[in-house]
Amino acid sequence: MSIAPRKQHDRLSLSTAFASTRAETEQRCQTLAIEDYQLQSMPDCSPPKWHLAHSTWFFETFVLAPHVPGFRPFHERFGYLFNSYYDAIGDRWPRVQRGLLSRPTVAEVYDYRRAVDEQILALIDTVDEPALQLIASVIELGWNHEQQHQELLVTDVKHAFGMNPLRPIYSLDAGNPQGDDAPMQWQSFPAGLRKLGRAGGGFAFDNEGPPHDVYLRDFQIATRPVSHGEYLNFIEDGGYERPVFWLSDGWAAVRNDCWVAPLYWERGKEGWSIFTLQGMKPIAAHEPVCHISFYEADAYARWAGARLPTEFEWETAGISGRTFSRGDVWVWTASPYTAYPGFRPAAGAVGEYNGKFMCNQMVLRGGSLATPAGHTRPTYRNFFPPDARWQFSGLQLAKDGAA
Amino acid sequence: MSIAPRKQHDRLSLSTAFASTRAETEQRCQTLAIEDYQLQSMPDCSPPKWHLAHSTWFFETFVLAPHVPGFRPFHERFGYLFNSYYDAIGDRWPRVQRGLLSRPTVAEVYDYRRAVDEQILALIDTVDEPALQLIASVIELGWNHEQQHQELLVTDVKHAFGMNPLRPIYSLDAGNPQGDDAPMQWQSFPAGLRKLGRAGGGFAFDNEGPPHDVYLRDFQIATRPVSHGEYLNFIEDGGYERPVFWLSDGWAAVRNDCWVAPLYWERGKEGWSIFTLQGMKPIAAHEPVCHISFYEADAYARWAGARLPTEFEWETAGISGRTFSRGDVWVWTASPYTAYPGFRPAAGAVGEYNGKFMCNQMVLRGGSLATPAGHTRPTYRNFFPPDARWQFSGLQLAKDGAA
Amino acid sequence: MSIAPRKQHDRLSLSTAFASTRAETEQRCQTLAIEDYQLQSMPDCSPPKWHLAHSTWFFETFVLAPHVPGFRPFHERFGYLFNSYYDAIGDRWPRVQRGLLSRPTVAEVYDYRRAVDEQILALIDTVDEPALQLIASVIELGWNHEQQHQELLVTDVKHAFGMNPLRPIYSLDAGNPQGDDAPMQWQSFPAGLRKLGRAGGGFAFDNEGPPHDVYLRDFQIATRPVSHGEYLNFIEDGGYERPVFWLSDGWAAVRNDCWVAPLYWERGKEGWSIFTLQGMKPIAAHEPVCHISFYEADAYARWAGARLPTEFEWETAGISGRTFSRGDVWVWTASPYTAYPGFRPAAGAVGEYNGKFMCNQMVLRGGSLATPAGHTRPTYRNFFPPDARWQFSGLQLAKDGAA
């Protein structure tokens, strides 16, 4: 799964990283009522309880099952219930019905986590050294996988809360995008052949590599993402009413789904407000626009006389350190999600991790306030279908030519 | 709503009946986990939490709001969330999304119940005598309404549990249909004009009257419902494979929904077993067949060389006391649900109770093990669409002619 | 199929009736372009070509196949293509895809008709007398069946033309409902037991009998159907905006399908106009309202402080000759379509004719300008789902009590 060159794992740092990731996931559930754990507000979202159980199932299936002698699963049906999409592992409970499982209860799922945690930590402590190196890379993949679910857990709860007329508050302490008051500026990058993709130096997902050469023309990229204030100009200029700005599929989405603004925007008597993790609040002009689809990002860019950056342009800029990269919002790129030249997925079920989704999705780069720290790196490739809006997704402009 | 002639209500019996109904509803939730309260496994079902809140909303809206001076609702949005279908009251939360509301929590809904209970009981105690008689009939309607939701609460939980691969147990103490080992026999009733429908003598729903004359020909009706054993013969004779037995819409349902047996039947290596409120158990031949649609009831009857009774034939037999009426299962009748001659719904929103559903549904008569005691009466008209299978619905045969 | 007592058929009258029915069907296609023959504008409609072929297949399958020695079908696949719903006959082409068959061509379908016509006429001429009586009743059923398709052919073409922006004209000679300028009046009928249903005296469909006793209370029925002018008052009084008038399923249809007026009504600058078989024309106040669903008929009646007649009340009035019965529009009754007491369908595939549709439909009585002459009789039971609007369906009011 990982494309990093093998490094030596020591038991203590392995245990610590594992345990702290597991704790962080549960920390993100601290403000939830039992009832909230079961919410699935649309097929693309999963209930918090499912995220808790699925990330546990991953460790149970890929670490404990092959490495613990006489392994017995915690519950014989959990494999069926909490497999997400690993076809090689067998049948699974339909994704759209994840919210219909009141049992196992939340308490039982936490028991499941405890039981697997203990076994993993015991395994790390007791396994012999050669086997340790063998399982360490899967455990490392497992916590990186769980970290991805940490972000989804937050976006999925936000979506479910956002449709409840009571507009529940996730947490008053949840962060907010800070945004940037400074005017947007352009950074120029000269044409040339660039070596992009992850070459080593710590964990990375397989889809971040292999490193490869890409020829880029002269381009410029904005120093920061587009802000609420700028996006409002697009709306007020008829952005959602004029097909000329839109891709054909995007315009169909606007019409069929009655989009008139980003997700979570509500128009009231005193103007727009937005639903956030801290409840409703008035719109702040300098914050980055968020919860827009690729189609909206693309339409805005066309309206603005610019375009979206390719993922290669964004990575070039990201590496340079000359543009915004704080992790307020992911930004949609112009790049469909495909394999890098020479990409080969890992053997076995773990190989289903990334490769089989390389169709019908667009790459996002950057990271958001809900992204675990280590995942905000220049080579990280996030990907979602072009109509997805419930992620913390914004945009950053680019254009052709030298300054 | 009620068609009963006005009777005098005294404060004590009113309070007692109200309180005991409210307690019984909560009693039926005693074995539920918090997570279970939120389950909505199909659009026709509602979560237990919703049943608890909606039946409370009914009292709040139709008793407290018009009769408590300076009335303030418990929560300003609960009217929107817990109105079921009263168009005259205003907009409401979409039925199919009742399972998506994690808030209010279960505890908050119980608080809501407590608050309304107290106000109702206080109102009964303190209102002056003329007003008492005014509100008493609405309170009586309200607890009869809540009793209807008591049965739905059980059938809805059963449906949700029945689709969970863990097959949770609702209660080991839940009753079972007792059935009858005796061979089925026919009871004959001679032709003639009969006065049917409720004429008074205690509470009844508006759709049970007015009393009216119906001419019936000679007919015979079975002494008991069709049993599992008898129904198995139908299955084994290709009942679900031969269109000749089926109504056109019924055959379409068989094909589209892949029906091969009643709902909750599972075929294993040792034959059929069924999912019950006590979990899975092997089929018992003498128990009445249950969880069949009108289409299946009608097809079975045609296969058996008989037919379903009209609701008027069933009522005639029911009044006579000569046929089974223990309340094991509701039985589908051949009668579409329509207004009796001279029927007029009550004025105002309460008038939406029954009349507006008099289309596209079939009448069931009798009662089930989940039916509150008083509702098992000869004139009670239950009604569901012809493809509904999640109710405790069976069938009882009839045929033309004298013995 | 027929419930009439056996009568003697003579060869000449049989041939004549057969041939004239066949000619009338083709006469109704005289103004069609080849392209029109293939139109299927919604699943409930069938292409004219299909009506031509299916009615021919009926004769081929139920008369020629069993009675012609060495019978060979005209085309081996036509049985598959042109069976409508006779499950006992075998598989069939999906109804919703009838418009997708460009082949056989229109010319080939006319060839099919010619070939079957010749064989039927030859059979009538040459069969011996006992066999003649045997086939005569099936032939008679066949032409009555074809006459039903004559009306459907017109309503289906009207629907297809009605959605074409060019609004093609079916025929300038097509009749129009004449309507009635006289004010509506009530005719009273006293309570009592009435013998209704067809008892003999010529051909009738099986669902028109058996004759049976029905007890009716005092009722009154309008002398004529509701007119355009009267219905406009309902619209202008907010009829389509106030849920209080509507059945629950009806109100759902109003909202989901955006009904604001009967089918084929268009609001322009100079008021309403309607699409007719002669193209667009302004609305005429005295004409009967047409192309409304059962839901609209029922809502209008409630708005008007009246109700729809049961089919038994209508039949009582129809027999009396004291009310309008010219055949301008069918009128929706309050009666769901069910079997009369003692009804038994014919044996074999022909028995699928009526009985298996006795669910989820409402009875209409009367006849329309597109109804073949003989079918406008007091006992004729037409039936359609309650949301159907493309038939020539209107309404006639009734109410309880003596004058």
Next chain:
Amino acid sequence: MSIAPRKQHDRLSLSTAFASTRAETEQRCQTLAIEDYQLQSMPDCSPPKWHLAHSTWFFETFVLAPHVPGFRPFHERFGYLFNSYYDAIGDRWPRVQRGLLSRPTVAEVYDYRRAVDEQILALIDTVDEPALQLIASVIELGWNHEQQHQELLVTDVKHAFGMNPLRPIYSLDAGNPQGDDAPMQWQSFPAGLRKLGRAGGGFAFDNEGPPHDVYLRDFQIATRPVSHGEYLNFIEDGGYERPVFWLSDGWAAVRNDCWVAPLYWERGKEGWSIFTLQGMKPIAAHEPVCHISFYEADAYARWAGARLPTEFEWETAGISGRTFSRGDVWVWTASPYTAYPGFRPAAGAVGEYNGKFMCNQMVLRGGSLATPAGHTRPTYRNFFPPDARWQFSGLQLAKDGAA
């Protein structure tokens, strides 16, 4: 629209090319019955009549309307009926209902073609020289547009005929892919920066440029497309039953749409046969496999231990002349359809031609037996959604590394 540098058009060659394209379109309809012209067997297909009219509307709208003084459209509603997707032009008849328009008739559509042909030819003859150069490029675009519809006309008729149980024959003279008996071989291409995309030299669509640099690694590409015989090995090895070969969305398509072989394959007692433009015929092992989706192409490649070429690899090979390029079948590439660096669509409605579809589609390269001659060129970019199977689409393998 065209990216070619301006060339001088002379009146004669312009008229000739225009007229011969128009004639070729009609030639492709020569074997159709009137009834066939109206077929629309799925939303993605259009009726032949629509192709005939729409390609005419293109000339009328983009050439005649702006350049003929006092222009009057042939029919005021044809703009509404025959606009395909040009939002800037206005509303249009819904795509899915193109098959429901019996009027205008086929004869009227040919009249429309005649009328527009005459006006275009007259315009070419009479316009002054500066204006000639202005309209010439639009006319050239128009006939290239019409040529694209020539291929669609054939694929759409094939799809409609393929679902008719009578399996009509389009034409006994229709070509067949010839295939290649020789074993597949690999051609190697060395790594390096390559200039790809159309740089001039005759008409090209805007999406074929601008020319730009692409860095390619060492790769090898098959000398010919995958054959029926090879693809059968994939099927017989469980290709459609083993998720390991499939993209996630591809596997979902396999399961939901019950794919077990390419479109038009039928399994009989004597093995597979396929539906062709000449009717059913047994499968020929050496012919290229056709009518597969991108998902199937991708799965086959993974099964074969290879991959699909990118469009840039294919173009490199195509330019070299060292691989098959006869135009038997289009081949799916691994490249999502996006804009080339520096791409800018033309201004105005004509600019909607290609750019707005650059999402959710995959690029195909090559050409098929139904492709008009000039369109089979190395830079031509065809594109369809990854689940499309009704085009003449096959695959050609590629792999990494030097020979």
